[in-house]
Amino acid sequence: MTEPTASPSYVVIGNPIAHSKSPQIHALFAAQFAGNPALAGFCYDRLLAPVDGFAASVAQFAASGGRGANVTVPFKEDAFRLANLLTARAQAAGAVNTLQLQADDSWLGDNTDGAGLVADVLRHVEIRGRRILLLGAGGAARGVILPLLAQQPASLTLANRTLSRASQLVEHFQANTTILLQACEYGAIAGQFDLIINATSASLGGERLPISNSVFAPGALAYDMMYGKDETPFLAQAREAGVVLRVDGLGMLVGQAAEAFHLWTELRPDVEPVLVWMREQL
Numbered sequence: 001m002t003e004p005t006a007s008p009s010y011v012v013i014g015n016p017i018a019h020s021k022s023p024q025i026h027a028l029f030a031a032q033f034a035g036n037p038a039l040a041g042f043c044y045d046r047l048l049a050p051v052d053g054f055a056a057s058v059a060q061f062a063a064s065g066g067r068g069a070n071v072t073v074p075f076k077e078d079a080f081r082l083a084n085l086l087t088a089r090a091q092a093a094g095a096v097n098t099l100q101l102q103a104d105d106s107w108l109g110d111n112t113d114g115a116g117l118v119a120d121v122l123r124h125v126e127i128r129g130r131r132i133l134l135l136g137a138g139g140a141a142r143g144v145i146l147p148l149l150a151q152q153p154a155s156l157t158l159a160n161r162t163l164s165r166a167s168q169l170v171e172h173f174q175a176n177t178t179i180l181l182q183a184c185e186y187g188a189i190a191g192q193f194d195l196i197i198n199a200t201s202a203s204l205g206g207e208r209l210p211i212s213n214s215v216f217a218p219g220a221l222a223y224d225m226m227y228g229k230d231e232t233p234f235l236a237q238a239r240e241a242g243v244v245l246r247v248d249g250l251g252m253l254v255g256q257a258a259e260a261f262h263l264w265t266e267l268r269p270d271v272e273p274v275l276v277w278m279r280e281q282l
């Protein structure tokens with residue numbers, strides 16, 4: 001008689017999911033703690049869920065021994081609704097990218113995207129006291145606002161093609177912070193910024209954003225949540241504006257995974273070698 005195949009303890013759930021790099025990232029994290037009893041039986045796989053079948057897939061996963069999951073497109077809002085308990089940063093994000101099974105079989109929903117971004121930015125520059133320009137007002141932008149504000153920047157300006165979406169986010173987050181928040185359209189961005197973050201999906205279509213080169217302060221860091229083998233349109237735009245410090249979102253991807261790994265295992269992996277390896281694979 002053959003043994004039943006052990007179900008993976010952790011998965012990344014999405015649709016599509018075949019392209020996800022999370023299994024490689026988590027395998028590399030786990031390898032850093034080889035022999036650690038906290039990781040006994042740790043395994044991580046991909047799980048393709050039907051677009052209308054997220055909750056059922058999660059239930060099935062839990063029944064087969066699943067302990068935690070990363071959640072990606074298009075299920076982050078489904079995971080937000082499914083979670084019985086939410087961390088403050090998931091609540092603020094309105095989306096969940098990490099689920100952890102609790103002792104009573106309920107799900108804790110967390111969002112580690114913003115922490116991943118902050119950790120990666122901090123590898124390059126300070127955030128405290130800096131002027132931040134966040135480009136975009138969709139889910140990706142919303143997900144990073146609370147962790148950015150927690151770093152005590154001087155100000156946070158949200159610029160978006162559709163002004164009303166940026167204004168809504170400002171209204172939502174200004175209620176709980178004394179840090180100056182502002183919303184504007186791309187053509188109305190006033191002043192200079194030390195940290196300019198692209199959270200739009202414009203790069204996906206190869207498009208540039210209609211922002212002035214003057215928004216980049218001397219010594220500014222331009223950060224694109226997107227990444228790829230080639231320079232992203234936003235980072236090309238920043239380079240042409242004379243910005244020296246330019247970083248793409250690969251470190252954010254590894255950083256959010258490290259935060260999820262820590263939630264599940266209480267271990268803090270070293271992101272640096274994993275990032276180097278991931279860069280080589282692009």
Ligand code: ATR
Pocket residue numbers: 135136137138139140141160161162165199200201202205207208209
């Ligand atoms: P996500 O979850 O990736 O943030 P989203 O909620 O659909 O996705 O938000 C996409 C963001 O990219 C929005 O800020 C969107 O601007 P609008 O709110 O005006 O739609 C922005 N975006 C997408 N394509 C863009 C483009 N070609 N130029 C400028 N902004 C763009």
